[in-house]
Amino acid sequence: MSGRASKMFRRGTRPMPRTHPADVAEGLEHADGLDGAIRSISSTINRILGPGPAKDVLHGVPAGHPAHPPLTDVPIGCWMSVAILDLLPGTDRAAQTLVAAGLAGAVPTVLTGWADWSALHREQQRVGLVHASTVGAATVLYAASLVARRQGRRGVGRMLGYAGLTALLTGGYLGGHLAFRQAAGANHADQVAHLTSLGWHDLCPADELPDGWPVHRRLGYISLFVMREGDEIHVLADRCAHLGGPLHQGRIVADQNEDTCVVCPWHGSTFRVSDGAVVHGPATGRQPSFETRVIEDGTLQVRAVP
């Protein structure tokens, strides 16, 4: 390469300064200085909140959707309203009530948030930790604001409220980054319905499937979890609905009804193999499943269940 070309190349690849808020959030994804704190908080949460019904409720398994995002509406809605009321005369009592309501709403919001956070990838946990810290700071500021308002120091209460709102909006932005850029909480198996054409598809010879042991097969672009159980063959999408873990590498267990289930190797979501129903979170969405049949020549065929 000539000296001139080399200079042009160097000029062309110089990194641009990162000034957009999304760039800052992306930078947090790689902030490995947070990992020590993440490890210790994760192990504390997992010690206090082991797998089971309580954790499933916090994840939102009974509702079929993550519980944390809708719960954030309560403190955010209350505290945004306080910011408007604080600009108007004669609204002190209403503002004080809404600050208190926001604090009450923050309790389940925080609990569900930490439960979800404990089952994320490390890059998501880094952003999530800063998100939780800023929202935690907002909560402390609103608690101080409530105390000041109750003591009749309305000016201080309002100032603390606006400081809390600033922290809340920062935390909310990072929550948006987690949900929409890093896809935490999204269903990672939803695209299966769009990648499968209607009707039956040949998959593989049925007699090559081991009994009682899951294997991986491909149907076009889709990875499938395939498991024979005697005369029955169960087929699910292989990418876990939670964060895309490979279900064919999971453990096979029986639930309390003795139904056969697979436990995702990444964060322990448990799905019934016959229909993909969620038995335990953190996944909240059903795993896409396929109908199966074996035709005369012994070929296993599959058809997506709508």
Ligand code: FES
């Ligand atoms: S990827 Fe998290 S439980 Fe499967």
